[in-house]
Amino acid sequence: MNYFPDEVIEHVFDFVTSHKDRNAISLVCKSWYKIERFSRQKVFIGNCYAINPERLLRRFPCLKSLTLKGKPHFADFNLVPHEWGGFVLPWIEALARSRVGLEELRLKRMVVTDESLELLSRSFVNFKSLVLVSCEGFTTDGLASIAANCRHLRDLDLQENEIDDHRGQWLSCFPDTCTTLVTLNFACLEGETNLVALERLVARSPNLKSLKLNRAVPLDALARLMACAPQIVDLGVGSYENDPDSESYMKLKAAIKKCTSLRSLSGFLEAAPHCLSAFHPICHNLTSLNLSYAAEIHGSHLIKLIQHCKKLQRLWILDSIGDKGLEVVASTCKELQELRVFPSDLLGGGNTAVTEEGLVAISAGCPKLHSILYFCQQMTNAALVTVAKNCPNFIRFRLCILEPNKPDHVTSQPLDEGFGAIVKACKSLRRLSHSGLLTDQVFLYIGMYANQLEMLSIAFAGDTDKGMLYVLNGCKKMKKLEIRDSPFGDTALLADVSKYETMRSLWMSSCEVTLSGCKRLAQKAPWLNVEIINENDNNRMEENGHEGRQKVDKMYLYRTVVGTRMDAPPFVWIL
Amino acid sequence: MAYEKVNELNLKDTELCLGLPGRTEEIKEEQEVSCVKSNNKRQFEDTREEEESTPPTKTQIVGWPPVRSSRKNNNSVSYVKVSMDGAPYLRKIDLKTYKNYPELLKALENMFKVTIGEYCEREGYKGSGFVPTYEDKDGDWMLVGDVPWDMFSSSCKRLRIMKGSDAPALDSSL
Numbered sequence: 001m002n003y004f005p006d007e008v009i010e011h012v013f014d015f016v017t018s019h020k021d022r023n024a025i026s027l028v029c030k031s032w033y034k035i036e037r038f039s040r041q042k043v044f045i046g047n048c049y050a051i052n053p054e055r056l057l058r059r060f061p062c063l064k065s066l067t068l069k070g071k072p073h074f075a076d077f078n079l080v081p082h083e084w085g086g087f088v089l090p091w092i093e094a095l096a097r098s099r100v101g102l103e104e105l106r107l108k109r110m111v112v113t114d115e116s117l118e119l120l121s122r123s124f125v126n127f128k129s130l131v132l133v134s135c136e137g138f139t140t141d142g143l144a145s146i147a148a149n150c151r152h153l154r155d156l157d158l159q160e161n162e163i164d165d166h167r168g169q170w171l172s173c174f175p176d177t178c179t180t181l182v183t184l185n186f187a188c189l190e191g192e193t194n195l196v197a198l199e200r201l202v203a204r205s206p207n208l209k210s211l212k213l214n215r216a217v218p219l220d221a222l223a224r225l226m227a228c229a230p231q232i233v234d235l236g237v238g239s240y241e242n243d244p245d246s247e248s249y250m251k252l253k254a255a256i257k258k259c260t261s262l263r264s265l266s267g268f269l270e271a272a273p274h275c276l277s278a279f280h281p282i283c284h285n286l287t288s289l290n291l292s293y294a295a296e297i298h299g300s301h302l303i304k305l306i307q308h309c310k311k312l313q314r315l316w317i318l319d320s321i322g323d324k325g326l327e328v329v330a331s332t333c334k335e336l337q338e339l340r341v342f343p344s345d346l347l348g349g350g351n352t353a354v355t356e357e358g359l360v361a362i363s364a365g366c367p368k369l370h371s372i373l374y375f376c377q378q379m380t381n382a383a384l385v386t387v388a389k390n391c392p393n394f395i396r397f398r399l400c401i402l403e404p405n406k407p408d409h410v411t412s413q414p415l416d417e418g419f420g421a422i423v424k425a426c427k428s429l430r431r432l433s434h435s436g437l438l439t440d441q442v443f444l445y446i447g448m449y450a451n452q453l454e455m456l457s458i459a460f461a462g463d464t465d466k467g468m469l470y471v472l473n474g475c476k477k478m479k480k481l482e483i484r485d486s487p488f489g490d491t492a493l494l495a496d497v498s499k500y501e502t503m504r505s506l507w508m509s510s511c512e513v514t515l516s517g518c519k520r521l522a523q524k525a526p527w528l529n530v531e532i533i534n535e536n537d538n539n540r541m542e543e544n545g546h547e548g549r550q551k552v553d554k555m556y557l558y559r560t561v562v563g564t565r566m567d568a569p570p571f572v573w574i575l
Numbered sequence: 576m577a578y579e580k581v582n583e584l585n586l587k588d589t590e591l592c593l594g595l596p597g598r599t600e601e602i603k604e605e606q607e608v609s610c611v612k613s614n615n616k617r618q619f620e621d622t623r624e625e626e627e628s629t630p631p632t633k634t635q636i637v638g639w640p641p642v643r644s645s646r647k648n649n650n651s652v653s654y655v656k657v658s659m660d661g662a663p664y665l666r667k668i669d670l671k672t673y674k675n676y677p678e679l680l681k682a683l684e685n686m687f688k689v690t691i692g693e694y695c696e697r698e699g700y701k702g703s704g705f706v707p708t709y710e711d712k713d714g715d716w717m718l719v720g721d722v723p724w725d726m727f728s729s730s731c732k733r734l735r736i737m738k739g740s741d742a743p744a745l746d747s748s749l
Contacts, residue, residue: 074638076641076643077637077638077639077641077642077643078637078638078644079637079638134643160643160645188645292646293646342642342646343640343642375640375642400640400641402640404636404639433641457641459639459641484638
């Protein structure tokens with residue numbers, strides 16, 4: 001098999017960077033497996049309980065970059081109790097013991113403690129990059145350790161984490177010798193920020209490309225920061241309220257004009273919309289705009305801003321933009337690839353917001369659109385059929401009609417045909433979330449046509465087990481299936497146990513699966529962890545007999561090579 | 576009156592279209608009402624009562640809509656600045672912590688050590704010397720108390736307690 005010496009093959013492998021491709025390479029033959037594992041520097045672990053750090057390090061001793069994901073996706077919506085698991089400390093401890101040269105750590109939905117951050121900061125001399133997404137369990141004290149001890153820190157990127165802000169001086173813990181920062185994102189911190197320390201840090205970071213501020217950074221500080229960092233590419237604005245005639249506002253306008261490399265804008269966490277015009281001069285360069293946290297920016301100010309952004313590829317916005325606003329987007333942003341429209345009025349009667357008209361307009365105006373997340377009040381099959389025709393290139397299609405079980409508002413029919421059209425037309429579809437009134441029929445379509453589908457989110461849909469069976473039998477590439485409040489039970493769950501070996505995980509909550517069904521599955525598939533999460537009554541679940549027929553509130557199962565995890569809390573029962 | 580009868584018909588008619596096996600009564604009810612709601616939006620105009628009755632059921636579903644809590648908090652902007660004429664600095668209050676006008680006014684009175692008094696539709700806050708006003712979404716300055724509390728709290732951008740002598744226009748129009 002090998003016509004070249006190992007070093008040559010290894011050099012060729014250097015050009016192969018995608019995880020999927022490297023995994024495929026390692027399966028070709030023993031020799032390639034060996035070469036690949038010693039040259040692999042980046043590893044992605046989609047479920048931290050599928051493997052343990054010891055086995056990871058045995059296989060990949062030259063590891064430099066690790067990505068770990070913990071809790072299941074529905075944890076984002078409070079469906080998973082906080083103490084469920086996903087602790088990173090054991091991983092960091094094992095990596096530290098092995099003395100591997102870790103440089104990058106990316107964590108998603110994991111529990112991170114100050115202790116883990118401290119250990120991380122002290123154990124890896126060349127540590128460069130820390131990215132935490134939707135994590136929790138730590139405070140600004142942990143950030144202070146990272147700042148103080150990581151001499152070559154390049155990226156500190158905190159996205160939507162729950163961080164206990166001790167209002168300390170973590171920013172001033174960066175030593176004066178630290179000049180290597182490229183990314184600094186602390187937008188999710190709720191407390192006050194030491195502005196002086198921040199300005200000094202930015203001033204001595206000539207490589208800083210991405211800066212995302214929290215709401216405690218006011219406009220005049222922003223002006224000074226931008227003046228120090230005209231090379232900025234990605235900016236997250238904190239507070240943005242000021243008198244447009246003030247001196248600091250004038251300074252800000254002048255500083256913005258100099259930021260000719262600025263391509264991505266976000267934040268505006270507390271914003272006075274009339275100040276947006278300061279950004280108009282650089283809008284024509286923007287490829288990414290995230291105003292989904294800017295509740296106060298809407299109406300004409302928003303429209304005017306968007307009209308300047310002709311090169312936009314990514315737009316995250318609130319539904320207060322309305323259908324009319326989306327029509328402006330459709331006619332202006334011809335390069336648009338990704339759109340997310342979030343709901344703004346979660347408490348009220350929903351009289352603003354967007355409808356199927358906005359979605360159709362976008363699909364007609366933006367031919368390059370491949371990813372969409374759309375929260376709306378209503379939808380029709382006709383609109384979805386039109387969208388499918390206009391945009392057959394969707395990779396990710398997530399539609400959330402705010403009211404569960406809502407039918408086509410014109411015909412009162414289920415939305416099966418509409419979503420059927422989407423999966424039939426979009427041959428590259430990898431991720432789908434549907435909503436509204438849906439019967440088993442939509443799952444028949446999904447099983448038949450969604451050949452590339454890897455992730456499917458189901459809520460309040462379907463009639464019988466057939467629905468789930470269509471999906472399990474049809475979608476050969478399914479990796480993550482999450483289902484809530486749908487009438488699928490043991491028959492579907494147990495029909496093809498070997499299917500779960502090809503999937504990363506299955507979540508089912510408020511469905512029809514019973515305890516005995518889950519037990520039978522666990523028996524048939526010892527390589528699966530079948531977890532029952534039962535917060536309400538710890539004792540009832542353990543009784544045998546007719547209690548076995550009781551429905552399970554939340555079940556989460558995943559393939560694993562390391563068996564039952566030892567860190568599960570008492571309300572999680574692993575069968 | 577005729578509308579109500581038609582509504583009842585609709586309720587029965589919709590039993591088929593939304594029912595799912597094994598669902599709770601609560602959710603069935605919500606479906607029926609919401610089906611009525613969606614029909615009403617097309618046919619009738621005074622549906623506000625129907626609409627206001629559905630949100631409580633909607634918010635009872637855990638984890639729905641599927642939005643992160645960080646987004647839920649951000650989108651109901653409730654901290655507003657409060658200025659009082661003559662005071663050296665402004666304060667900020669979280670409107671979400673008050674359920675009605677008397678609570679808000681009491682809090683303001685405590686914060687600034689003044690008496691504002693009671694609201695009266697005809698004459699505003701007469702006799703107290705201090706008039707609570709607010710800036711709404713359109714940028715107009717309005718008297719606190721005219722509109723229902725929910726409408727006020729969602730449209731209030733900032734508060735200003737004017738000294739009685741600075742607000743002649745309000746008194747003179749009465």
